[in-house]
Amino acid sequence: MAEKVVEIENLVKRYKELVALDHLNLTVGQGEVFGLLGPNGSGKTTAINCILALLHFDKGSVKVFGKEMQPNLYEVKKQIGVVLQNVAVFEELTVQENIEYFCGLYIQDKGVRKQYVEEAVAFSGLEDFRKFYPKKLSGGLLRRLNIACGIAHKPKLIILDEPTVAVDPQSRNRILEGIQELNRQGATIIYTSHYMEEVEQICSRIAILDKGRCIAAGTKEELKSMIKMGEKIHVEAAGLQPSQLEGIRGLRHVYQVEEQDGMLEIRCSGGKHNLVHILDYFARQEIPFGRVYSELPTLNDVFLEITGKELRDSVG
Numbered sequence: 449m450a451e452k453v454v455e456i457e458n459l460v461k462r463y464k465e466l467v468a469l470d471h472l473n474l475t476v477g478q479g480e481v482f483g484l485l486g487p488n489g490s491g492k493t494t495a496i497n498c499i500l501a502l503l504h505f506d507k508g509s510v511k512v513f514g515k516e517m518q519p520n521l522y523e524v525k526k527q528i529g530v531v532l533q534n535v536a537v538f539e540e541l542t543v544q545e546n547i548e549y550f551c552g553l554y555i556q557d558k559g560v561r562k563q564y565v566e567e568a569v570a571f572s573g574l575e576d577f578r579k580f581y582p583k584k585l586s587g588g589l590l591r592r593l594n595i596a597c598g599i600a601h602k603p604k605l606i607i608l609d610e611p612t613v614a615v616d617p618q619s620r621n622r623i624l625e626g627i628q629e630l631n632r633q634g635a636t637i638i639y640t641s642h643y644m645e646e647v648e649q650i651c652s653r654i655a656i657l658d659k660g661r662c663i664a665a666g667t668k669e670e671l672k673s674m675i676k677m678g679e680k681i682h683v684e685a686a687g688l689q690p691s692q693l694e695g696i697r698g699l700r701h702v703y704q705v706e707e708q709d710g711m712l713e714i715r716c717s718g719g720k721h722n723l724v725h726i727l728d729y730f731a732r733q734e735i736p737f738g739r740v741y742s743e744l745p746t747l748n749d750v751f752l753e754i755t756g757k758e759l760r761d762s763v764g
């Protein structure tokens with residue numbers, strides 16, 4: 449792996465009896481877009497707060513840029529840009545003034561600051577809203593302002609905690625593209641979300657969290673190859689005989705068949721010609737069928753196989 453930007457070892461964080469982080473281990477390499485994916489309450493924000501030394505933890509260690517993280521480790525903190533889950537901007541300041549304020553905490557040189565603020569305004573697409581006060585902005589624009597304030601000083605490590613929650617699709621795409629652009633410009637990114645599609649779209653590596661533990665980590669391809677399911681085939685067919693269902697279950701690579709509302713859901717492990725074998729069976733048995741489609745595993749399937757519950761359901 450490239451140089452390590454964040455190393456978390458055996459991190460334990462309790463809130464009284466509740467164990468929010470349960471021996472969490474994570475490593476983020478330079479240049480990654482690292483995704484922390486997990487349902488609400490799985491510990492994503494707690495992990496971020498520990499990385500930033502905003503929280504005391506009970507056990508373990510957190511290193512950022514090779515240094516043990518401390519609340520007063522300003523040389524490291526200067527290199528980090530944070531976009532917190534709850535929007536944190538000043539209501540009394542305009543869009544432009546907010547970005548200037550946050551940038552000014554890090555960048556003393558006036559000329560450089562002016563240029564960085566301009567770049568952040570353009571980057572977030574806030575040119576037409578410079579003079580607006582935050583309360584006049586839509587949810588999506590407010591998020592974009594929140595991001596602009598977090599990244600204007602060009603930090604080497606950018607941490608974004610669920611920056612797309614309750615955001616319209618247009619702003620969401622803009623935000624996701626923006627994160628990829630920041631990464632192309634050289635920033636390492638840590639991105640938390642409970643939306644598996646987003647994490648798949650932009651992250652080079654992903655850690656799946658559940659109940660404060662990392663249950664799996666790797667590229668999306670690696671994660672998907674960890675599970676039994678290789679393909680899920682749907683066939684629209686009603687009124688199959690029990691013996692025919694058994695026949696499908698007995699086909700090579702098929703390990704689970706479920707029927708619901710006239711749709712069969714057939715899970716197959718690996719194999720390349722599952723669909724052909726299944727339709728061949730339907731033809732031989734002269735079973736009429738309608739729509740047919742095949743799906744590759746999603747991160748939801750990974751979560752489901754490892755934890756026994758749906759990522760979507762537990763998001764709430």
Ligand code: ADP
Nearest residue numbers: 463466468486487488489490491492493494495
């Ligand atoms: P996520 O960001 O993945 O939704 P959190 O890190 O916010 O998860 O929360 C992890 C667990 O810790 C949850 O069960 C949550 O209720 C609990 N928790 C978070 N913050 C506090 C706190 N300040 N006091 C007590 N419990 C907390």
Ligand code: MG
Nearest residue numbers: 492493533610
């Ligand atoms: Mg959170």
